[in-house]
Amino acid sequence: MQAMPTFSPLHYGLRRLLGALSDKELRSASRRRRSYALRSGYIVLLCALMLATWYRFIGLQNAGVAAFGVSRASVVSLQVAGQVIMFQFVAAQLIAALMLSSSMGDELHRGTLGVLLTTPITSLHIVLGKLLSGLLQSVLLLAISLPVLAILRVLGGLAWNEVFATFWITLTAALFAGSVSLLLSTYYRHSFSALSAGAAVYLALFIGLPFAASCLAAAGVLNQAATSAFLDLLNPFRSLHAVAPQPWRPRPPAAGAFFSWPVHCLIMAGAAVAVSGAAVGRIRRAAAGGWLRPAGGFRPVERLHGSPVAWKEDPAGHVWRKGEIAIAVLALATCVLLVATKRFRNSPLMVYHYYGLGSLWLMAYLRLALATAGGIAREKESGAWQVLLTTPLGERQILWGKAKAAWRREAVLLLSLLTVEMCFLLEATDAQDRLMVVVYVLFRLAAVCLLTGTGLYFGVRLRTTTLAVAATLLTFLFVNYFIVGQHSALSAWIFGKLLAGYINWSSPTVQLVSLVWMAAAYLLDLAVGLVLWRRARRNLRAYIF
């Protein structure tokens, strides 16, 4: 006789709520190669980050004395914990957004969205299934970091409640980022557009609005304490700062007396539910073709001049779009504000400038990765790549065209950011440190080159846009920040060796060595980018299908 299955009301209720699609999504998500690649990449980055922090605070200064390392264990533990927490906070949101940015576009492209909607599966099931599978990756990555934080807790300097609070703040932030990305994927067919729109929403919500509110509070229009408390509750970045250990600088205004991280998490979860609800309402319209179309449908036919590959990426590219004009105007206004008023120097509001610039650079890098890696992988997905390769266009022409198109597309954003950053650095640094500004320009140029080479390589090497972009970003972060970058473990180690015995860190010799090393590191960045570019050229016809 067959055993009767045990009836569990909770299990039954969950299955009814989530539906068959969640089952399928969870099963297939765990089987995808990209999931394994993502986890491996995350672990490598995490290890490199910990190593870099360790070297920066122990390896660089211990001068061979073991007791020094032991005595500073709790300080370093706090530093590493801070880095890990910040890293997982950014990575979890980025991955959730990336995973879900193409969820509806992919379904439509494969022709499965219409089929799903003809079954009893509801739009709610589709949204929940997609959201869960996308978030699963973020949750798994958070779970990877938990043992690390637990070990750091043993070393001292980190409290359990900090680990717990940062975990929940990160999780709800990832949930919100994922649901925003999912909603936007019902509006935009391409992950590129959905991610860009998502980044803009994020900037507006978490940088723009708080900045505006803080300005109003500073001007006396709003109550300072109430505004601060309100912002702490609504902004995950501020909430994380309020509860996490603080190894980074500068610190934002201290959390208000009304701050409570569980309330913040509830607000974020509630916001995610509301956004997901909006996505549920959009599914059927998206399936019926209700996407936001680019303005291309209404523009006249453009004639082709110059490189065909570069032209194809953006036929109306020579006409500046409204968004680009807005970015340029905003950048110019910020420069004028920074240089003319000098009011923000040493002001607590300056933190938004750090965040704003940091987030905008991240967004610019993401867009560049999407344009280079995604530009090729998208063609593979659509089947157009093989058609392009049956033309007499050479490997060099194709890759150069793709890179040129990506740079042209992002030029306004990149140049605006660079200009603002230069103004900011000139304002914030003393006269003797002005040479750093040149090094910084080199840093950004090297980063763009590295990202372009990496993007082209993974675009050629991998089959799907999401995988190619994720691999590009992970490699970029790894190379740029952990191997040859300014704050890398390698840099710290070399500094430690070169400058062992120097007491005065502001001496001209140390400054010179530091500058030369940084310049060399960025040149190495540049070289890695060029090597990967060359590899992409060699492999262009090897991974077509």
Add this chain to the structure above:
Amino acid sequence: MIEIQKLTKTFGSLTAVSNLDLSIGAGDIFGFIGPNGAGKTTTMRILVTLMEPTSGAALIDGLDVTKKGKDVRRRVGYMPDFMGVYDDLKVFEYLEFFAAAFGIEFRKRKSIVDGVLELTDLVSKQDALVDSLSRGMQQRLGLARVLIHDPKVLILDEPASGLDPRARIEMRELLRELKRMGKTIMISSHILSELEEICDRIGIIERGQLVFSGTLEEIRPRLGIQGKVRVKVLGEGLRAMELLSVLPQIQSVEVIGAQAAPSGLAGEAPGTTLLVTFKEGQLSDGLIARTLVQGGVDLVCLQPEQLKLDDAFLQLTQGIVH
């Protein structure tokens, strides 16, 4: 124009194409048929330089596809089974892009694009976004793209798939027109009746090996349908069988269909259909007609057994895939 010699392509332990030998003359329309997974697309991809063969050689217009890839690409127009389009380009822009990719000068491009638009009847759609076109229109656009650089050889992988009957007829006419223009066309299709009407020669491939290659006439002996005639007579057909089976030229006579009673409706007369098989080289329609009429049998019609490509396909292949 196309020469394939001992071509082999393996993917790990899987052999997609095995020792394939094939020759297609200039100006021919060659139909390439076979079950799914037989190796048709792999062969075509090798010919258009998208894949390198594991061994063997493939030449187009005398050029080795592995060594002279760029020159081969200039001579070949390839339309894949699944044609990706650039969704943010308009039809004119899409074609101009490929014209530029094939190195056509700017001042000549417009007239060339206009020409292929006219040939493929897409003039009215030149301002439409490519992804807004219907499947049939996109297939036509694919054909227009293939023609943009005036290639000598066209390699078309399932060009009629997903097209409605009218579009299929138009596609067929277009291919005939291209043949008149002197193009060599290699075409694969699952709609075998399409190939039957336009192909000079066919090749049947299964499990990476060529099962048959030749004209439709050459396939008859392979299928055992040469020297067969269908005969329809009124009545039960016993008398006709008696008269025909004693003839020394005839090998066998068998009943393959009978209509026992009149239906009362206007249509075919009641009668029996016989399949008469002649001995090799003895085929004579006149002999049957004369014998039956002189024997007092009411002869309704007489028709040599037709070659059906579907039947040939089923008979020559076993439907085994890798």
